[in-house]
Amino acid sequence: MRVMAQLAMVMNLDKCIGCHTCSVTCKQAWTNRAGTEYVWFNNVETRPGQGYPRTYQDQERWKGGWELNRRGRLSLKAGGRVRKLLTIFANPLMPSLQDYYEPWTYDYDRLFSAPMQADAPVARPRSLITGEPTKISWSANWDDNLAGDPSPDPVLRKVSGQVTLEFERAFMFYLPRICEHCLNPSCVASCPSGALYKRSEDGIVLVDQDRCRGWRMCVTGCPYKKVYFNHRTGKAEKCTFCFPRVEVGIPTVCSETCVGRLRYIGLVLYDADRVAAAAATPDEKDLYEAQKSVLLDPHDPEVAAAARAEGIPDDWLEAARRSPVHKLIFDLGVALPLHPEYRTMPMVWYIPPLSPVVDVLAGTGHDGEDAGNLFGAIDALRIPIGYLAELFTAGDPGPVRAVLRRLAAMRSYMRRLNLGQDPDESIASAVGMSGAQVEDMHRLLALAPYGERYVIPTAHAEQGAQLEELATGCSLDYEGGPGMTGPFGEASGRPAPVAVESFHALRERQESDDLDAADDLHGRVNLLNWDGKGTPDGLFPRRKR
């Protein structure tokens, strides 16, 4: 047994209202730069829908993740090492910008600079890639709320082509997605340079920007398409699980800003030696259970001893015991992994949504919060359940149904309490729980305060004094001096201390939104980047004298 710690997340889809706050704050924090205009480390997609990038779940086309080869052994779906090197000059499986979308801005300056005319001037869209006028035809959330045609959705096709229409009327929910920080990451396995790695302390999957050579195989390797190519720097970038934040014990930006408070962050312990075997489970439908079997019980003294032997500190063990993620996966049994059939052992888990079932039920005039009605509806609504099963359990409706029944039981059990009626223990026992457990689940899902939703142990940084920002030395005192930019374009050369970098970046950001070939946009302020402080040049049109 080789115990390793993993930071994991659970998202309660019942509470997601699709407001995209997580996406926007994440973008502001991480991908608000030239080269990553099209990149959303966090995105929210409406299901059914095509997703971002379009139809990324169609692994027959994109070949992401792992598969079992003829001998039953785990191999990369896009081909092994030799094949990767042979296709390195032009990766045939890499999504193009059109599969994501072409990012754009608007030519707001026209509104000011247009001469007096009969018609009001219009701010026309311009591509952020070329600077040329463009026609907007797609974006990261173009099919929000079932806009357009969700029928290309690969998951929907798997469930059934016939019932598309009926299904559209019946069911819709939002799926926020970040990098899954998998236990068996196929992006890491795909990287020819070995630049992608899984951090041994907390399992966060990161790209070493100094070692990435831009071979682009990770983009193909990730079945969730959550590794992106920065077209300016020529390097791969991905969700970092906000490691600078979680290292000091605060949650990721997406979690922190989620208005529905639907995200939970906590540690899980797992046995690294058993990951490969579990990922090679022959039947896809057993992968959910196999994935659970890799995770270890932090209350088990044997596990604790093994963890200590591996150098996992005691406060991390304690955090693992208090982990809301472990609790939701095991004790309450309501969290499911996204697409376990990709065999990457994803570590962002989801509580499937019950509310659409309730809505349908209420829409037909029945009591949508009565346990009997809900249980019946969960059994009857085959298509939505099948759809959820394709997302979370490789098509096995059993676990999804069990989770929804628990959520339904909680709903009707708690309603009785709220209405001042006696608690009905039979509702709880119908889903294999006790009344106390149901109340506990309700507390964690509905009421839990910050400290219970996010149990994040801080990194052990006794070497903290080494970090430049805390160093007693002058942070400007480094080779090259302040404000140095390298000869090979932006950000080349040694990394500058963060304090210096952010000072210059701030000025840079406020003043430029570099669009080559669009000279008339120079000197303007990109309001999306403006942090609200000061009035940089170009914020207002120049005063006429």
Add this chain to the structure above:
Amino acid sequence: MSVLLWVVAPYVALTVFVLGHLWRYRYDKFGWTTRSSQLYESRLLRVGSPLFHFGILVVALGHVGGLVIPKSWTEAVGVGEHLYHLLAVVLGAVAGVATVGGLAILIYRRRTVGPVFTATTRNDKLMYAVLTLTIVLGLAATVLANIAGGGYDYRTTVSPWFRSIFLLQPDPALMTGVPPLFQLHALSALVLFTIWPFTRLVHMLTAPLGYLTRPYIVYRSRDEGRPAARRGWEPLNPVTRAKKS
């Protein structure tokens, strides 16, 4: 003059090539990338890029065979001048045409596809010019020599000169009688090697061959790659200090 061209210039190019890479690797690891433009356009790239890269790999191998391996060695294993020449011309022509064809597609793509052209720096343009010049001169030298006469046996002149550079006994006299196209090809190659470390060509030196042998999943500790404390500013904490030493 011949000393300047065939002794000084190669050593300057070699020195800049080696030291330039060392410096670039130390100073600019972040800039060490292929700067792939596949995200913008992949239809032309899918044809042009493999054509060019595989072509130039064969060309490079051919240069190793022609320049590094002495004529006496190949003859010792029974490969006569005629057979060698036939092999070199056929293989070289196929690879050379593939390389030039691929390069033409890639340059066409770079010029005509808007986003790709926008992403092209002045540095790239210079590199493309020198690279194209070198390849075209090389192909021209081979083709013209074979059309004009029975071919030119560079293995008695250019190759010994090439080896003499590395044996630290440079012999410029070997290059004086060489046809001008071969001379120009060699000189443009020297220019190419001189600018090499400062262009995107550096990606060649980090061809990911290690991928073939390393385990799939890479684990790394958080502390790896953190800068060490500067001298005189070691941490006070005795535990970490002990761990470090």
